[in-house]
Amino acid sequence: MLDIKFIRENLQLVETNNKNKRIEVDLKKLVEFDDERKQLQAQIESLRSERKRVSKTKPSEAEIAEMRQKGDKISQLEEAFRNVENNFNEIIYKIPNIAHESTPVGPDESGNKVLRQIGERPKLDFTPKEHWQLGKDLDIIDNEKAANVTGARFTYLKGKLALLQFALLQHAFSIITDEKRIKKILKKAKLDLKSTPFIPIIPPVMIRPEVFQRMARLEPKEERYYIPSDDLYLIGSAEHTLGSLHIDETFNENDLPIRYAGYSTAFRREAGSYGKDMKGILRVHQFDKLEMESFSLPEDSVKEQDLFVAIQEELVQSLGLPYQVVQICTGDMGGPDARQIDIEIWMPGQNKYRETHTSDMMTDYQSRRLKTKVKRKNGKTEFVHMNDATAFAIGRTLIAIMENYQQKDGSIKIPKALQKYCGFKVIKNE
RNA sequence: GGAGAAGUGGCCGAGUGGUUGAAGGCGCCGCUCUCGAAAAGCGGUAGGCUCGCAAGGGUCUCGUGAGUUCGAAUCUCACCUUCUCCGCCA
Numbered sequence: 372m373l374d375i376k377f378i379r380e381n382l383q384l385v386e387t388n389n390k391n392k393r394i395e396v397d398l399k400k401l402v403e404f405d406d407e408r409k410q411l412q413a414q415i416e417s418l419r420s421e422r423k424r425v426s427k428t429k430p431s432e433a434e435i436a437e438m439r440q441k442g443d444k445i446s447q448l449e450e451a452f453r454n455v456e457n458n459f460n461e462i463i464y465k466i467p468n469i470a471h472e473s474t475p476v477g478p479d480e481s482g483n484k485v486l487r488q489i490g491e492r493p494k495l496d497f498t499p500k501e502h503w504q505l506g507k508d509l510d511i512i513d514n515e516k517a518a519n520v521t522g523a524r525f526t527y528l529k530g531k532l533a534l535l536q537f538a539l540l541q542h543a544f545s546i547i548t549d550e551k552r553i554k555k556i557l558k559k560a561k562l563d564l565k566s567t568p569f570i571p572i573i574p575p576v577m578i579r580p581e582v583f584q585r586m587a588r589l590e591p592k593e594e595r596y597y598i599p600s601d602d603l604y605l606i607g608s609a610e611h612t613l614g615s616l617h618i619d620e621t622f623n624e625n626d627l628p629i630r631y632a633g634y635s636t637a638f639r640r641e642a643g644s645y646g647k648d649m650k651g652i653l654r655v656h657q658f659d660k661l662e663m664e665s666f667s668l669p670e671d672s673v674k675e676q677d678l679f680v681a682i683q684e685e686l687v688q689s690l691g692l693p694y695q696v697v698q699i700c701t702g703d704m705g706g707p708d709a710r711q712i713d714i715e716i717w718m719p720g721q722n723k724y725r726e727t728h729t730s731d732m733m734t735d736y737q738s739r740r741l742k743t744k745v746k747r748k749n750g751k752t753e754f755v756h757m758n759d760a761t762a763f764a765i766g767r768t769l770i771a772i773m774e775n776y777q778q779k780d781g782s783i784k785i786p787k788a789l790q791k792y793c794g795f796k797v798i799k800n801e
Numbered sequence: 802g803g804a805g806a807a808g809u810g811g812c813c814g815a816g817u818g819g820u821u822g823a824a825g826g827c828g829c830c831g832c833u834c835u836c837g838a839a840a841a842g843c844g845g846u847a848g849g850c851u852c853g854c855a856a857g858g859g860u861c862u863c864g865u866g867a868g869u870u871c872g873a874a875u876c877u878c879a880c881c882u883u884c885u886c887c888g889c890c891a
Contacts, residue, residue, distance in 0.1 A: 412851065416860045423860085426872035427820050438871035579881095621848095742849095752848090 391701035404459040467706035468736040477700030490693030501720035503651030538792035560681040569632035574612040593642040609633035613664040661762040672756030676732040679760040730760035
């Protein structure tokens with residue numbers, strides 16, 4: 372959520388930003404509701420003030436009668452106030468975050484900007500298979516059985532592929548929980564930030580509607596799984612319960628940044644993507660993911676995202692996978708984002724780059740509603756800035772490994788860095 | 802799942818219908834004393850919204866929400882959370 376004061380003082384900027392992000396909002400109405408709200412508030416408060424003053428003493432019969440009337444009037448005005456506030460909220464919740472100055476303006480993914488391409492694509496002297504074919508041939512992915520048991524877009528990861536998931540995790544944790552490694556990455560990226568390591572977390576995978584709303588992630592609701600019996604949603608990313616971990620909290624300046632590495636299952640209904648990527652495990656309703664989340668000082672948040680991207684690159688490079696870094700344009704980025712940067716790994720089987728990592732810098736857009744703040748050394752309180760990024764989306768990273776490391780004989784080599792964790796060097800038909 | 806108890810400021814804790822946004826203590830900050838520190842003494846110590854150039858004012862907040870009342874931290878209801886006992890359980 373944006374600050375209404377900021378909106379009022381920067382109407383033109385917000386208007387333009389909405390347009391760039393392709394979201395239609397009636398700002399004039401918003402301002403009108405805000406005016407109305409304030410006016411009602413003033414009326415209510417002056418009536419309350421009177422009532423309070425009288426009620427501090429033992430009032431006479433006449434005064435009681437008068438106050439009874441005033442009380443009715445207050446109730447009336449309060450209801451009007453609630454209505455106006457609901458209307459107001461409905462609009463302000465829709466307004467997306469202001470895009471960072473470096474964000475390219477564009478209508479959709481065609482406006483995204485490739486920042487750099489790193490790594491050599493594998494030279495294969497045979498026609499590479501797609502991951503789902505490899506998975507079937509090697510009997511390590513079984514969507515057909517999953518369809519019987521749970522439905523479309525679910526999967527069984529089997530055998531060595533299942534083990535590889537845990538190897539990936541151990542590998543990633545070994546890097547991002549190590550302060551020395553973080554320091555190195557910061558130095559290489561020429562970033563001046565604290566080298567605070569990430570705290571490993573296994574968060575809840577369900578979340579209350581109210582908290583989901585305050586994370587600005589409840590919408591689009593069609594994308595969320597909901598459990599009516601307990602009024603809970605399943606999270607679509609560890610971000611949802613990591614970012615809300617410090618709801619209604621105020622940090623001291625010295626405590627920041629706080630960095631978490633959260634591992635959880637993510638649940639997505641994939642509404643609106645019917646028929647898209649139906650084969651294999653690229654787009655499924657349930658997948659596991661290691662996610663980075665941080666709370667930082669406002670002036671550090673851009674650098675913090677640079678660190679997140681540097682970590683992502685380090686992780687992808689450590690697996691020897693070719694990738695490109697893409698800066699997402701206004702029309703394609705998430706509503707809460709000020710700056711979004713994706714990493715896409717080259718997939719030989721599909722003969723194209725596919726998104727495996729994303730990084731969202733959200734300034735104080737989430738923290739304002741979460742009321743996660745920092746008390747500065749000068750005594751002032753501000754909202755913290757929040758960053759969120761993928762460390763490894765396991766499924767898609769497995770796809771990247773399968774397709775890039777496939778051999779002519781149909782086997783898959785294991786990246787060197789993972790071998791010590793999984794204990795094998797190849798996946799082949801036994 | 803059943804029975805019971807409780808949720809007050811950064812922390813502990815008083816307060817059961819009327820100058821209580823809240824006694825007292827701890828902590829924290831400032832000052833005095835001291836060469837300095839400790840101790841002691843004095844003073845100050847929540848946040849949101851809103852009006853105001855400011856000084857300052859108004860209002861809301863005692864887990865959350867709704868209600869009773871002229872008036873609610875105090876009474877009623879629902880929900881959330883915590884604790885105790887019983888049951889069940891990876």
